[in-house]
Amino acid sequence: MDTQVCRVRFAPSPTGYLHIGGARTALFNWLLARKMGGVFVLRIEDTDRSRHVADSLAKILADMRWLGLDWDEGPEAGAAGGTGGSFGPYAQSERLAIYQEHVARLIEAGHAYHALETPEELTAMRDAARQQKIDFRYPRPDPLPTTAEVQAARDAGRSAVVRFKMPGEDITVVDDILGEVTLAADQLEDFVIQKGDGWPTYHLACVADDALMEITHVLRGQEHLMNTPKHIALQRALGFDTPHYAHLPIIFNMNGSKMSKRDKEKALKRGEVPPEIDVHDFRAAGYLPEALLNFISLLGWSTGDDEEQITLQETADRFALKAIGKGNAKFDRDKLISFNTDWSARVEPVRLLAGFVDYLRVNDLPMASLAEPMLQRVLQLCQGFRTFADVVAKVGFAFADDADIVYQEKAVRKVLEKNDGAGYGVLRALLPRLESIESWTADAIESELKAFCDAGGLKLGNVAQPLRVALSGGTVSPAIYDTLDLVGRERTLSRIKQTMMQGSEQ
């Protein structure tokens, strides 16, 4: 097996956007494939029709693309119109016949059997067991239901599932991260491989597909560790090789809770800003995929030295399963922000611009209609920003109508009204000076403002802040000369007048 090319897969369920934890799993699979010169397969695990969410496949693919995790095989893999690989189809919903064939084989070989309990009956059995404080393990019927009994049950409108006969021996998982993990035979029960509706369960579909798609390494979250003995037993019964396994540590919130989509709803109910949970949330919040990827790659893995901020390519070059930690990690949003700040300052200007345009479009913001040179300039003026959201918060007012400027009470009080309206006084005195400027450029504005300060014995801050409030409604903007230039002569003057009018009304 070791002489084959490395083939890994990421197998999400289409139940919504790509979760950040899923993205980390996808990333590690991708990294291993790229490091080994192997193949990265994207497979869709959609055998539970009741949990299917419309559009989620498209959303997951879009999230993968935004991250830049390209897949070699899978839906829409390769160039437009490409076949997507020769191990397809890559959606399990299109592979039903394959699974049924394997289930039949297992039954024929005596490795599986039909079971007739209804879900309700099973629940009752479990409840009874719990009341007696004993562990419930599905008791294999003895004798097994006969073909006639199965048929009779079906005729009576009851559905039959198929269960796999666990071999009754201890099973050891050899894990590339955790080492050897052995599960005792009495911990393993006969589990369902085919549901009452004829569809396979995750276990059967996963094992069959991994084998048929010739997957050599299975990297998945640690929550799957207890499933692995079942999968190994299935592989043995089916005559499949067991792939390498590596169970990744899980990612949690800073408070130790799971990062759940429900965190967003809860925060919303409390009137708080919802936390980013799905990849799409981070995209919409103005993060760069470079930063996100770099950050999550360090959750459970490290370069081994003091280097942290490296490119995806460098990460792939240095990636190794042995370097993955065993302990769970907490998702530190402050560190992510710091990484994003650094990446935003590092990335090529064209790349930054593309990211900004994407952010503007995803959020359908008015600034999306601005020409690229202007956006480029905005980015330039906002250097040091943490996320694209900061950029918009800092310059958005420059592209709004005068009437839409919201004057923040605190800013007005502190900057304009304080000291008997000193700020208003500055604006009044400054207005004619600004009106006299002939060519409205940052340089001309600078010399005029400096001259104004010198003449009045004022510090720049005494002038810049009133101007900022007048133009933006608040106290945050790019450097003041650039701000005036950005807003433009006409609107600069009109907003100063508008501000003074409001001041005199008080």
Add this chain to the structure above:
RNA sequence: GGCCCCUUCGUCUAGUGGCCUAGGACACCGGCUUUUCAUGCCGGCAACACGGGUUCGAGUCCCGUAGGGGUCACCA
């Protein structure tokens, strides 16, 4: 609760018996730069969960305890 996994600064981690007076990053604290915000620069605080072993020597190996996590579906 049964079974399984994990345990170095608040957080992510380096560390694979002596190089550790335990390193880096984020956060935090202090200072500097600065026309606002944010950057940037300098400095500081801060950890081997606990208890037994093994060893000349343990953060590094073993056992136990405690704590955290996962899992016990006709979901994946």
